[in-house]
Amino acid sequence: MNRIARTVAAVAAVALAAGLAGCQTKQPTPAPSPTVQDKAPPAATKGFPGTLSVLTFAEGKPITLQRAGKTVAFGTAAAGDVLARPSYDGQHLALISSPDAHNVAPGDLVVVDAGGERRALAHNLSWGSGAAPTWAPDGRSVVLGGIQFAVSGGAPKATGFGDVKYLTYSVSGGTVAYARSEQSVGVAAADGGKARSVDVSKLPGCETACPFAVQAVSDSGSYVALGRGNTDPGHTAATTLVVDTRTGEAVNLRAYPHLQHVWFTAAGGAVIADDQGLHVVDASWRVTGTFPAPAAGELFYTA
Template sequence: MIEFRRNIVAGTAVLVVAAVSGCAPGTGDRAQPATTATGTSMVTSPTAVPGTLVYLDVAAGRPITMTTVTDGAARRTTFGTATRSDEHVLVPSPDATRLAAVESPDPDSVAPGDLVVISAGGARHTVATKVMWGGGSAPVWMPDGQHVIAAVGGQWRVIDVANGAATPYPAGPRPGADGGYLTWSTNGHWRAIGGSTDVTVTAADGTGEVKRSVASLPECREAAGCPTSVQAVSDDGRYVALGHMNSDPSRVTEAHLVLDMRTGGLVNLPPTAPGGSVDRVFFRPDGGMVVRTVTNDGRYTFVLLRADGSTLATLPDTTQQHPSGRNLVTYRP
């Protein structure tokens, strides 16, 4: 990501390979670009988004439907009937085979509830009780797909979804007591946490902490608040995709900004049609991005970016088009 990021800070080289421990994000040596097609790089212009896009269609009293689109091939799986709580908290596992939810006895008042894991077909397995939720406070899957981070009785815990065993939250900064957005890089090496006016990235073991303020952004002076809802972090820990400030009771899933954690500047994203906007940003292991834009009349388009910021392909999102109950919630390269 060299020339692209030089739009932010002229002459700044981008280093995209970093060790898991003891290094600040983006301080390793840059890997050489691939010259032949690999499973993780986009060399030729694709006809579909490479990797897996995960969409959810959730409405109380109706079947929960997950649509996964892998390299353009769609597959639909149902997870039983949705509850009112499911409309607010429903998080796919990294392999998109299970869902984490919080069953609240009173969703209208955002009352704590049971953390449940839902399997295909609808079977629900309770793994914790007294779990907080609402806005930024929601279950977060660990990269291994076997553990979930959740606020239990006001304390953040790592919960084994097989047996419910709880262990302390990993070392390093954590979401605030009243909730905060947390996300992991796809490779599991980095985590990003959103505060009220800042964003923090650390290695998986809590080292290499980098914190950046976003208080100077114009959005922070608006009613919506600072855009600190972290949605994705790059595999080198340097870039974080940010969405609007959290909004109770539902969790924010959009992202419209990319913050460079090394410079503190914003990365230029593709231009949109008049009245349109960027609403999703995902990072690829080859240094590129998957960016989705939406027009003011609800037409969605993917823009695939190379590591240098140039456009590789522009593709329509035929899975989520207006009007539709489907919502793009995550992406796996």
């Protein structure tokens, strides 16, 4: 098995929990839209703080996004399509279309509309190793390689963060986090300002691979969910631990030995996904509700 294949994480299927036992404790519309009503939503419904979307995406197969009891179709995944990311309204996908995805050849940044219509926003862009399309807070543009591309066209513009890896916006869009290096994470206001650096080199598991792959950041910037990073051109897409950026310590998540994801809510708490379901916690990390596990597929959370 090559190094790329070893490090690509299948988000809904792989639980990365190594090192958690040693964690330090911290108490804490296009119209018409081809959208059809399902009999059951993919996961939580009433009382769930936000919306969870489940993306089905595999070469040669239909691309679908399930959310809020509906399924949106995006045509068929072509050879070379990788790193698909849904827009906040669930009506568009941003992805990379590479002529040789296996060898991470530069490709086009493509937006796919509900129904399957495609258009390229830019060509010959590098990707992999944590570089992936990221929807900007305005919901109308996509960021890759430090450049923001408007879905409607027009001149690209620099984000001000540079060509960083694992760029992630908070649910409100006001805070951004990203990997600065394999041992450091940056947290900053999304509208500019100096980023503060968080050292992750002493977190559990760093003796093999530090958790520098940013997966989510809280609106306050106080917490960042991280996955095990790598030097291969794969893309980590699951959470290993959460770090308190004020102390540099890992949050105590021993109650979730098969952790898969952590997303931060607009109310200041979080949603923790493991093999048992979705656990909603408040700002003190106290569980306030548990919901069924979602359907198989890649998971995306929005407020």
